[in-house]
Amino acid sequence: MLKITVCPHCGKYIKFLIHEEDIDHSTRYPAPIFLRHNSPDCGKWLTIYFDSKMRVSNAFKDKEQTVNKWKFVKEIHSVN
Numbered sequence: 001m002l003k004i005t006v007c008p009h010c011g012k013y014i015k016f017l018i019h020e021e022d023i024d025h026s027t028r029y030p031a032p033i034f035l036r037h038n039s040p041d042c043g044k045w046l047t048i049y050f051d052s053k054m055r056v057s058n059a060f061k062d063k064e065q066t067v068n069k070w071k072f073v074k075e076i077h078s079v080n
């Protein structure tokens with residue numbers, strides 16, 4: 001599914017594709033992914049958290065170091 005969020009680094013909209021299997025559903029939500037804002041002006045990483053219905057619940061700058069409790073945290077590059 002195509003999602004849109006605001007980049008906490010540059011303030012621009014980011015479009016990215018995410019699928020159910022891209023997040024770890026085995027642990028308590030919200031579950032994270034690492035997203036790279038694939039724009040020539042930005043190019044930075046963020047950590048985005050999803051609730052059980054795959055809605056974005058929060059976005060933070062950089063790769064959060066507190067993600068150890070999840071089995072995996074997928075790295076995704078944005079569409080724009």
Ligand SMILES: [Zn+2]
Binds near residue numbers: 007008012037
């Ligand atoms: Zn950005």
